Amino acid sequence: MSREGSSGAGRPPILAVEHLVKRFGGFRALDGVGFTLNAGEILGLVGPNGSGKTTCINVISGIYRPDGGRVLLDGHAAGGLPSHRLVRLGVNRTFQVPKPFLAFTVRENVEIAVAYGRDPHADPREFIAFAGLGDVVERQAATLNSAQQKMLDLARALSTRPRLLLVDELAAGLNPSELEVVAEKLISLTHLGIALVVVEHLLGFIDRIAHRVVVMNAGRDIFHGGLGEASRDPQVIEVFLGG
C-alpha cells in the first residue's frame, strides 16, 4: 500500500501527516496515521465511528497537541501550533457540531474571522453569499437552524482565506438538493487551489467529490486510494461494513 500521494513537480505537499499519535489516557485515538495532500485536491477521510477521523482533524487544526509523529505544512513542522497560528498559515476547518458565536449576528461571525484572518481586506459579504446566508446576514447565529449554522461554520472558515480546509461532516443532515449544492461548492474551492480533507459518513457524498480516500480504523490508516477500490478491499469491508 502506498502512503505517498501524487506529489507534483518536486514541491512538498501542502499537508503531510506522518505517524501521528494522539493518546487520551491509555486510549490511542490516533495510532500512527499518515497521508499527504496537494493543493487543489480533495481527500476523503472515512472509517467507522471512533476510528479517529475527527481526532485527526482536531490535531491538524491545533485543537489537540500530537503525542507523536509530525504534521507538515508545505514541508514545515506545524504539529502542536495553536489554532490562530495555523489559521495564519492557511489552515481552517468546520465542526461536526457547528460552533458559531451564538450571540453574534451572521455578519459579525464572519467579520471577526476576516479581521483576524489572512486577508483583512476581504469583503465579508463574499463569504456570506457563498454559504447561501445572504438572507439572514443580520440574524443572531443562535436563531439559525443547524444546517444554516453548518454553512455559517463554512463561511467563517473560508473568510480566513485558507489553503487547507478540513471539513468535518458538513453533509450530514442536508437534504438531497442541498447536498448537491454543497458538493459543487466544495469542488469549486479546489479551483482556487484550496486543498480539502473531508470527513463524511455519507459515502455517496464522498464518492461525488473526493479524488482519493483514506480509510481509517482504530486510529490507523488502513487503505489509501479510490473509493471504488476501497469497497473491494477485504480489510475495509470487514471493519467498515461490518462483514
Added chain:
Amino acid sequence: MLEYSLLAGILFGLYFGLVALGLNLIFGVMKIVNLAHGDFLMLGGYGAYIVFTDFHVNPLITLLVEIVIFVLIGFPLYYLLVPRLQASRDPEMLSLILFFGLSQVIEALATLRFGSSERSIPGTVLGDGPISLFQQTFPVAWVVSGAISLLAVGAIYIYLYRTRIGQLTRAVMAQREEALSTGIDVQRISAIAFGIGIAGAAVAGVLSPFMMGSITPSMGVGITITSFAVIVIGSLGNPLGTVAGGIIYGVALMFMQTYFSSWANLLPYLLLIAILLVKPTGLFGRRMRNA
C-alpha cells in the same frame, strides 16, 4: 505536639467537613453556590442558643428538631429562588450574587432579632471535663462534634447510596439533562437536596457555639469562605469528598497554628489555589467540568 496537632486537626477537620457538607451537596445537585451557607449555620446556632437559654433544652435535642425545621424552610425557599435563577443566562455566576443578597437579608434579620454581640452556650452542656483520646486530652465539644459529624456524613451516605431519592439525587448530580429525560422530578429532588443542605449547615450551627467559642450575626461570611476552601480541596460536587477536604484543612490549620501561628489563615487559601491549579476537580474529583 505533632501527634496532638494531628489528632486535633482530624477532630476539627471532621467538624469542618460537616460545616461545608451542605454547601457541596447544593452545589453538586444544582450547580449553584450558596453564599448564604454560613448564615444558615449562624441561624442554626442562634436556634440552639435561644432554645437553651429560654427553655434549658440540650442543644443535642434542638439539633434533631432543627433538621426538620430547616428541611421544611429549604423547600419553599428553593422554589422561590432557584427555578427562576436557573432560567437565566449564567445561573452559576448569578447564584453567587443572589445568595450574597440572601446572606445580607439573613444577617440583617438576625441582628435585628438577636443583637450584635457574641452569644454562646456553656461548654459543660455537652459533658464535663476533657476527654482522653490516644493519650491526648481534647475538649468534650470537639469529640462530640467529631462524632456528630461522622454520624451526619454517614446519614448523607446512606441517603445517597441506600435510598431511592438519594439514588435519583446522584443521578441529577451526575447528568442533569439525562435525569430530566428519564422523567426524574429534578425540581423536587433539588428542593430536597437544598433542604438537606441547609439542614446540614444548621446542624453544624448548633455545634458552633462550642467549636468556635461564640456566635454573632456577622459570622456567616467567614464560614462560607472557609467552607469553600474545604469543598474545593475535597472536590466540588462530591459531598463525601468534603469530609476528606475538611480533615486536610483541619490538620493543615492545626500544624500551621503550632508552627507558624500568625500565618495560619494564609494556608487554606494557598492550599485552595494550589489544588485548583494542579487538579481543578479537587483531590477526590472524578472528572473535569468544562474544558
Added chain:
Amino acid sequence: MVRRTLAAFLIGAFVALGVCGTSARAAQAPPTIKIGTLYASAGSFAAISMPVHKALLLWEEQVNAQGGIYVKAYGKKIPIKIIAYDDQSSTSTAATLYNQLITQDKVDILVSDSGSVLTSVAVPIAREHQMLLFDQTGTGMNFFTSDNRYIVLLSDPISNLWPKNVAEFLVKDGPKLGIKRVAMLYSTNDFTGSQATGFRDFLKGSSIDVVYDHGVPTNTSSYTVLIQTIKALNPDAVIELGYPNNDISFLRDLQGSGTKFKMVFTVYPGLETDLLLKTVGEKGLAYTYTYTPPTVIKYKPDYGMDLDTFKAAWIKKYKDTTDFGFNAVAGYVTALVLEKTLATSESMDQMALRKAVFGLSGKLRTLDGTFMLRGDGAQIGELTPLGQIVPSGNGEVKFVILYPPEAANGKAVYPAP
C-alpha cells in the same frame, strides 16, 4: 426727680439694651446642637460599636428631657440632636458618611464610630475639613501626630499604654510570686497588636523572660492546639490579648481542654464582664486576670452619674444588660466630655472646642477615672488597674484589684487553684 427720671431712663435703656443684647445672642443660637456620629449595626465591629452608641442615645434622651445642654458659647441650654448613620462596619461606607455629616448635615461636633478601624478613615477627613474629631475608642497609635490638631481621644487610653499595669505587676511582684517565664498570644489587629507592642516594651530590661510571643489572625476561633503548644513551654503566666471572640474562644478552649496555667490574663472579662460571664461562665473566668473595669472600681465621679446610677438608667431604657460594660461606659464618658466641653468653651469654633477639651485634662473625673490628654490628643488617663476575678459562687464574679499598689484592695491568688 429729674435725676431719678434720668436714672430710671438710663436703667431702662440699659435693661432694654441688655435685653436687646441677650435677644441678639439668642437669635444666633441654633435650635439644636448637632452631634454627628456613626455606628455599626452589623458586621465585625457591631459588637463594640452598639454599646457605645446606645450610651450616647441614652445621654441624648436624658439631656433633652431636662431642656437640653448648657452651651457657654450661647449662654443657655440648647437641646441636642444626634445625627447618626450606620456604616455597617465598612470603612468605605464610614468615610462617605463622615463626609456626609460634615458637608451636608453641617454638624457642630463630629464623633467617630467606636474602634480604631472605623475611626481611622475619619482622621484625615476631620483634618481636611478642620473639624475636631471626638475620637471615642479609636486608640490606634498612628492617629496621633504632633502636627494634627484635629483629634482628641476621649474614652480609652491609647492602646500601647493599656498593658502598663499588667507588665509592671509582672516586673515588680512577679519575682516574689515566682513568675519568670511569660507566654504572650495576641490577635493581629491594631488594637491588640499595639497592646502586645506596649507589653513587650514595658518588659524590656526586666528579669521576665518572654518564652512565647506569637500573633494569630483575629478571626481565630480555635485555641486548643495553641494552648497545648504554650503548655509544652511551661510558662508561669499566659497573656492573651484579643477581641471578645478571641478571649471567649481562648477561655472556653482552656477550660474545655482541662489545661491549667498558674496565671492567665485576658482583655475582655474586665471590659465586657456580662458578655464574658454569659459566654464563658463563672468557672472559666475564675482566678483569671484582666483589666479591672470602671464598672467594678466604682470611681467616685466629680461629674456625671456614678456607675450604679448609670446602670440603672441603662436597664430602664434598654431592659437588658448583655451589652452593658466597658463600651457602654466609654460611650457615656464621651457624652460627659462633650457636655463639659460645651459648658466651658467660649465659642463653637472647633479650635475653641479643642482648647476647652484640653482644659479638662487632669481635672475631669468621671466614672471611668481621670481624663488626661497628651499634647497630640492621645488619652493617657483612665488607665485600668490589673485585677483578678474571684468567683462568688452565685454565678457572679468579684474583682480584686492588684496593681497599681495605690488602687490595690487585695492579694493575687497565685498560682490559680
Added chain:
Amino acid sequence: MTDELLAVEGLESGYGQLQVLWGVELHLHEGETVVLLGSNGAGKTTLLKTLLGLICAWHGSIRFKGEEITHLPTDARVRRGIVYMSEMGVFPDLSIEDNLDIGTQFLPRHEAKERITGLYEIFPDLGHRRREAAGSLSGGQRKMLGVAKALAAKPHLLVMDEPSAGLSPLFVKEVVQVLAGFHRAPDLSLLIAEQNVTFLEIADRVYTLDGGRIGFNGSVGEARENDAIRRAYFGLK
C-alpha cells in the same frame, strides 16, 4: 379508534423565540413500531422532547390512551408509560445497576427487582458488570444499557432518539436485532426517531419530518418506493 395509543394534533413548539415544530400530526397504535425519519435539524429531538414534556408545547394537543397529557410534567408522563431514551441514554457516571434501578423509579420495589433480574437475563453482558460505571462500557454496550434502562420502566410507549447515533454499522445492526425482539410485544409500542434506514426493518409505519413539518406518512413499503425518501435517506444516487 379504540386502540390508538398516542395522538398528536397540531403540535407546535420551539426554543425561546425560535419555532421548530409546525403543526405536527402523529398517531400511533397499540403494539405498533413507528420510525420517524428526519435529518439533523429536522426537529426530531424537539418533537420527542415535546412529547415528553421536556419542552413546553406552544399549541396543539398530545393524547395518550385517550387522556390529554399536553401540559403534564415529564414525571407524570413517565408514570403513564411513555418512556424516553435520549441520545445519551444512560448516566455514564453511575453504575450499570444504578442506571437500571433509576429506570424503575416509578415501580414498586419488588416489581423493580424482578424487572431488573429479567433484564439481566436478556442482557447478560450487563449482568456480569453490574457494579461498573456505565461510562466504562463500549458504545454499543452503552446503547444496550440505554435500551435496558428504558425498558426497566415498563413502558407502554418507548420513545427513542437516534439509537444509531455514534454507533458503527455493526452495532446498529445489533441494536436493531435487540429491538426486533420487543417488536410486536403486545403492550409495547416503539417510536424511533432516526436518520438511519436500517431501522425500517422493524417498522410498521414511517413518518418523515422535514423542517419541523411532517412530510410523508405511510407504510414501510410505500416509504421504500417513495422517490424523495430514497434520495434523502438511501444515498445520493
Added chain:
Amino acid sequence: MRRLAVRPAPKRLIPMLVILVAVVAAFAAAPRVYSNQLLLFNTIVYLVLAQGLNIIYGFTGYLPFGYVGFFGAGAYGFSLAVLHWHTPPLAALALGTLVAIILALILTPLLRLSGAYFAVANLAASEAVLQIVSNPNLTDFTKGPYGISLEKIYNPTLSYGAAVVTLAFTLAIVVYLKSSRFGLALQAIREDPISAGMAGVNVVRGRVLAWLMSALVAGLIGGIFAWYVSVFYPETVFDLSVSIFAIVFALFGGTATLVGPILGVLILYGIYNVIGISTPAYFQLIYGLLIVLLILFLPNGIVSLIDRGTRRVP
C-alpha cells in the same frame, strides 16, 4: 495600514464618546455643586471598578470574585512607595498600578479554570494577599495589621482629579473594546474559545490582555483611593464587599456594555447611600432584598429592558 473590515461604524462610536464625555465632565464639575466630595469620589471608584470588572467578566466571561485584590495591591503599592522611598504621588501611582499588574501576571494560571472554580480561586488569591500584607511579621515593610498613614501627601483635590482622569481612561478602554475588532475578538473568546481560535484569534493572549487591563484600572484606582483617604487598614482595601459591590453594580446595569455599569453604579450606589442616610436601621435588610429581587426579576441587567441581546446597547 490595515483597513478595519469590522466596525467601528462611527454611528456607534459617537454616542459612546458622548456618554464618556458627559460622565467625566459631570464628575469633574460635581464638587463645585455638591460638597460631599467623598461620596462623589467613592462613586468614581465604583464606576472604575465596575467597568474594570466589565472588561474581564463582560467581555471574556471570567467572574473575578477577588477583584478587590488588585485594588488593594494598587493601594499598598502606592503607599509603600510613598512611605519607603518618598516617591511623589504620581510616580507612586504608576508603581502601585505596576504591583497590581504583576499580581495579575502571577495569577494568570487561574485563567485555566472556568466558572465557579475561577471565581473561588480568585477570591482565595485576594484573601491570600490580604493575609500576607496584614501579617505582623512583615510590619517593618507593610505596616502589618496596623494600617497605613500617609498624612504627609494628603491632597483630596489632586487625588480627586486623578480619579476623574482614571475614570475617563477606563471608560475609553470600554469604548475601545465596544468598537474595536479586539473587543469583538474577546467576546468571540467568551462565546466559544475553540471557534475563536479558528477565526484566527489568539485566545490566550486575548484573555491575558483583558485580565491585565482590568487589573490595571483596579490597581490605578486603588492607588488613588489610598492617596485620597490616606489612612486605612489592610481590611479596608482588601474588603470582599468591594468586589461584590463592583460585581452587583456591573450586573445590575448589564455587562458587555458601556452604559450598563454606569447606570448600575449611579442607581444602586445612589440607592445604597440614600438608604444608609435615611433608614440606617434597615439598611442591610433593604439592600439585601434589593439584590435578591434584582437577580430574580432582572438577571440580565437594566440594559436588557432596552434590548434583549445586550450587544446592541452602547
